[in-house]
Amino acid sequence: RSRLMFGKTFPETWLWLDEIVSNEGAKSIDVKVPDTITSWYASAFGISKSAGMGVAKATKIRVFQPFFISLNLPYSVIRGELLTVPAVVFNYMEDSCLSIRVSLERSLDFQMVAGPSAKTCLCGKRSAKILFKLIPKKLGQIPIRITAETLDHNICALSKNIDSTVSASDILVRKLRVEPEGVKNSYTLSEFICPRETPTTEFKLRRPENLVPGSIFSKVSVIGDIMGSSLSNIDELLAMPYGCGEQNMLKFAPNIFIMNYLNHTNQATGDITDKALGYMRSGYQRELTYKHSNGGYSAFGSRDTEASTWLTAFVLKSYAEARPWIDIDDKEIKHSSQWLLRAQSKDGCFPSIGSLHNKAMKGGVKTPATLTAYVTISLLEADVASFDTRLYAASKCVRKSLDDINDSYSLAIIAYMFAKLKDSQGYDQVMKRLNSMAIDEAGMKHWEESKDEDDENRSPNRWYYQARSTDIEQTAYVMLAMLEKRGKEAISDAIPIVRWLSKQRNGLGGWSSTQDTVLAMQALANFADLTYGSSMNMNIQMEDGKDTNEFEITSKNNLVLQQVEDIPVPSTLKIKASGDGCALLQAHVQYNEKHVLTKPSFAVRVEEATIKTGKLTPLKTCYSQQLTVCAKWLRKGVSNMAMIDVVMVSGFSPNEKSLNKAQWTTPGLKDVETKGKNVYFYFNRFENKETCVKFIVDQEQVVEKSKEVPIKVYDYYDTEKSATVMYGFNKEECKGEKHNFSLFP
Numbered sequence: 001r002s003r004l005m006f007g008k009t010f011p012e013t014w015l016w017l018d019e020i021v022s023n024e025g026a027k028s029i030d031v032k033v034p035d036t037i038t039s040w041y042a043s044a045f046g047i048s049k050s051a052g053m054g055v056a057k058a059t060k061i062r063v064f065q066p067f068f069i070s071l072n073l074p075y076s077v078i079r080g081e082l083l084t085v086p087a088v089v090f091n092y093m094e095d096s097c098l099s100i101r102v103s104l105e106r107s108l109d110f111q112m113v114a115g116p117s118a119k120t121c122l123c124g125k126r127s128a129k130i131l132f133k134l135i136p137k138k139l140g141q142i143p144i145r146i147t148a149e150t151l152d153h154n155i156c157a158l159s160k161n162i163d164s165t166v167s168a169s170d171i172l173v174r175k176l177r178v179e180p181e182g183v184k185n186s187y188t189l190s191e192f193i194c195p196r197e198t199p200t201t202e203f204k205l206r207r208p209e210n211l212v213p214g215s216i217f218s219k220v221s222v223i224g225d226i227m228g229s230s231l232s233n234i235d236e237l238l239a240m241p242y243g244c245g246e247q248n249m250l251k252f253a254p255n256i257f258i259m260n261y262l263n264h265t266n267q268a269t270g271d272i273t274d275k276a277l278g279y280m281r282s283g284y285q286r287e288l289t290y291k292h293s294n295g296g297y298s299a300f301g302s303r304d305t306e307a308s309t310w311l312t313a314f315v316l317k318s319y320a321e322a323r324p325w326i327d328i329d330d331k332e333i334k335h336s337s338q339w340l341l342r343a344q345s346k347d348g349c350f351p352s353i354g355s356l357h358n359k360a361m362k363g364g365v366k367t368p369a370t371l372t373a374y375v376t377i378s379l380l381e382a383d384v385a386s387f388d389t390r391l392y393a394a395s396k397c398v399r400k401s402l403d404d405i406n407d408s409y410s411l412a413i414i415a416y417m418f419a420k421l422k423d424s425q426g427y428d429q430v431m432k433r434l435n436s437m438a439i440d441e442a443g444m445k446h447w448e449e450s451k452d453e454d455d456e457n458r459s460p461n462r463w464y465y466q467a468r469s470t471d472i473e474q475t476a477y478v479m480l481a482m483l484e485k486r487g488k489e490a491i492s493d494a495i496p497i498v499r500w501l502s503k504q505r506n507g508l509g510g511w512s513s514t515q516d517t518v519l520a521m522q523a524l525a526n527f528a529d530l531t532y533g534s535s536m537n538m539n540i541q542m543e544d545g546k547d548t549n550e551f552e553i554t555s556k557n558n559l560v561l562q563q564v565e566d567i568p569v570p571s572t573l574k575i576k577a578s579g580d581g582c583a584l585l586q587a588h589v590q591y592n593e594k595h596v597l598t599k600p601s602f603a604v605r606v607e608e609a610t611i612k613t614g615k616l617t618p619l620k621t622c623y624s625q626q627l628t629v630c631a632k633w634l635r636k637g638v639s640n641m642a643m644i645d646v647v648m649v650s651g652f653s654p655n656e657k658s659l660n661k662a663q664w665t666t667p668g669l670k671d672v673e674t675k676g677k678n679v680y681f682y683f684n685r686f687e688n689k690e691t692c693v694k695f696i697v698d699q700e701q702v703v704e705k706s707k708e709v710p711i712k713v714y715d716y717y718d719t720e721k722s723a724t725v726m727y728g729f730n731k732e733e734c735k736g737e738k739h740n741f742s743l744f745p
Contacts (some may be wrong), residue, residue: 014040021046033063057102066092067168069102069148074701076177077136077650078709079214082113084702085132086619089122089148089170090452096163097123099151102130111135121156128552131618135705136178137212145173155718180215182592183710187466192226192502193575194582195538198443203587215592218567222551224536224558224583226502226528227261230509231523232270232561234258234279236598237510237517242605243673243682244299244641245290246311246514247716252283253318253518257525258277259325265532267559276441280326288332295339298354299641300670300682308354309408310371312336317378337382340375341390347400350375350392355684359640359717370410373417380420395421402429408437408447409470412477419484427485434478443548444503445496446475467504469717472516474525475501483526494527497526509587513717536581543574553583600723602713605630608729610736611696622734624655630692631713631723633685640717644681644693647710651703654679655696666693677709686713699734729735 014034021027040063044056060528070088077083087102103117114133122128149169156162160322174488189203205218223229230237234255245505262268269618290297295313296307319328344350356371376394398414408467411430418426438445448471457638467654479497482490501520509516538553542564549564558581567573569589577583607628614620629646633639648654652675663672671682681693706728 007207015042029464033061036407038063063688065170067148069096069146069172071144071172071174072701073144073176074651074703075176075648076179077703078179078181079136079139080181081588081650081706082133082135082704083176083650084619084704085134085144085146087130087132087146087148087172088127089155090127091122091124093124093163093166093168095122095124095161096166097156097160098163098166099153099155100128100148102128102150103147104132104134105145105147107142107145109136111137119151119155119161123156123160136176139178139180141175142178143173144176145171147171162373180212180213180592181707182212182594183596183712183726184590185220185593186507186588186590187251188505188507188589189587190503190505191575192499192582192587193540193577195577195579195583199577201575201585203575205567205569205571205587205589207570208591208592208593210597212592212594216569217565217590218569218572218588219563219565220542220549220567220585220587221507221561221563222540222553222583222585223561224538224553224581225267226498226524226582226584227258227521228559228561229505229584229586230254231258231262231559233509234276237508243671243680245287245301246299246314248283248286248290249314249318250510250514250517252287252322254481254521255280255283256318256325257322257522260321261525261529261532264529269559271560277325277423280322284319284322284326284328291332291336295335298355303670304354306354307339308356309340309350309352309375310356311354312340313375313378316340317381319383320378324330328612333382337379340379344390344394345397347371348390348395348397350394350397352577355641355657359637369398369405370413372397373410373414376417377413377420391421395423395426399426407449409449410473411437412447412474412481415481416484419481424485427481431478431481434498440496443496444500446471446500447478448474454685457622466720467512467722469512469516470506472501472511473519476516476519479523480519480526483523483530488530489529491527498524498527502584505584505586507586507590512719515717533581538577538579538581538583540575540577540583540585544568544571549581553579553581596710596724598720598722598724600636601715601721602631602642602723603634603690604711604713604723604725605690605692606711606725606727607731608727610733612736616735619702620699621702621704622651622729623736624696624698625652625729625733626694627727628692628694629681629711630690631686632690633688635721638685638687639715639721640685641712642683642686642715644683645712645714646679646681648679648697649676649703649709650706651699652697652729653700655698658694658696662693662695667691669693 015031017029019027019029039060041058041060043058046054061525068090070090072086085104087098089102091098099119100122101117101119104112104115106112106116112134114131118130120128120130121668141487147169150167154164191201193201221229223232229743237250237254258276262272290299290301292298292307294307296312298304298306298308298311316333319333322328340350343353350372351368352371372394376391379391398417411434415427415430418430434447438447449468482494501524504511513521517640525528536553536558540551540553542549544567546568551562567587573587575585609626611624611626613624629644631644663669668683669681670684673680683691707724708728710724710726712722712724
């Protein structure tokens, strides 16, 4: 019997060759085609001393196998769910029929419910679908291995045209992502440790009370550069969506400070530089899509009725700072600065046009002083022309309101403005007031807004402190002002601020939100630039009660992120540092909790309605469902820009047409974004009256005994202000036999 064996070579890129071509202009190359059943697109170019450069027309080759398996798995499932795995076997070997066996290999990672194998007769130019059922038991990526092979004996009907001379087989291995039940959460403990000042410290890793068993993942990371954790993860500084004009700047602005710092300290390497510049270029091009024809920018571009003073100033400042690194059209900077200057009032103030998104920018009084200071800083850094008269008028506007401003957030921005203007009198006056508001404790220093009535109970189960985004912003502004005005003379006063900012870092290298991440990175980069020294020789020992881990940091590896995973939780990590230099030490714990204990800032209502279309089959056990998610703000006033984050029930995906419809028919909804199993709805704000969004979800794969998944509503600039509810579909709802209506306070 002739035997056809099919391998498993699946590269994403197949060929990248450099060849010498003959005088006839032809070259023959023999290569093995990968096993992927797909079309490969090939392009080629040639270079000649006499003829220059030539580019060939792209061509394609279709790769095919006569006998193969196809497997369709969901994006992810939750541990304990019952998944139907449809394996489809194709036979394109002429018109002959084959007796085949299709098998699912047993594994300790899952419980097999239906299987492990099935036999069938598969004739030419036909396919056969075999259904396996399994319940995942292990978290993470588990391999699903399916085998299809011809049998030595015939099971086809005698009337079939049977080919007993061919023996064929195929093996397919796919990874299934298995997630824990409940709601994802995490915490990060950070410390900026310098042996000569703080040779010892400790981290207490605590175990959440309502923990989902087996869901904890823990790691400790060490890097010998204050900017290091951000450098290692510049593509994902926040575990948040980036779907608007302000959030897109998180892919752009931080890279400016990274490039400035690396260049000034002679640490720039090819990989980091290429990545940073790449993100800056793509971020710049994407940001231009949020520009209005008048030169202003807004969070959602043409979907907004007018541009935003605040966002235009932020974009202008970032474009100007990026000019040393990438090509920024001077016309763009001029166009945006002219729009801002046209908006300036006769009294020198810059009024708030468009959405601010973050309420803190309004300041503590009914005056545009805070925003005026912010715009003035941007115009100073843009430096496209002489704005002396305009800037003097702006500073006069701010001075006029100084006596009425009592919030530290506004004063911090104003202090930075005076420092940029080199106005010593104004700077000293504001810094004196800020110093009286500073919070000094445990060798750290920061500024924070007065807490509202609900902030004392932000997280009843929270044993670790998490600063608000606005507190990080204003602390960074104060440090920027100090370094701008006093340079190296401010280093000793800035160190307690550096410690506090470092302590607030998340496990990805960012902070809480977009603005605080951008400002904190700018402040730390400026500080690191002033304090950088090539001498680095540190030893850090960490004991967790069972094991001891040791980290060596030198000037050769100070930008290398060193990590140890699976640290015991709970445990107390005792850390001892020696040598010269400073390092950032972080302990990150990720886990799932059964339910969220935080006091809700939103009321969330979820309504489910069955849409009966088509018939239910073994591969469609649930009708499409219409979800109506309603939310309202429970606190005073209105929220900042807010998100509704809907996680899909396993096996379901959002109906794209219904999302498009929702985007244009839902009041206050500015954008919709899908990523993995999540659908993100962007709202300008939520008020004390209910706002609802409707959309449809369709069953793509059969997952029985499905677990409930979360819907989270949160303030983008103060993520602690949130509410989380769970939803799911049971058998009755899937068949349209029961209408489910849930109300969550």
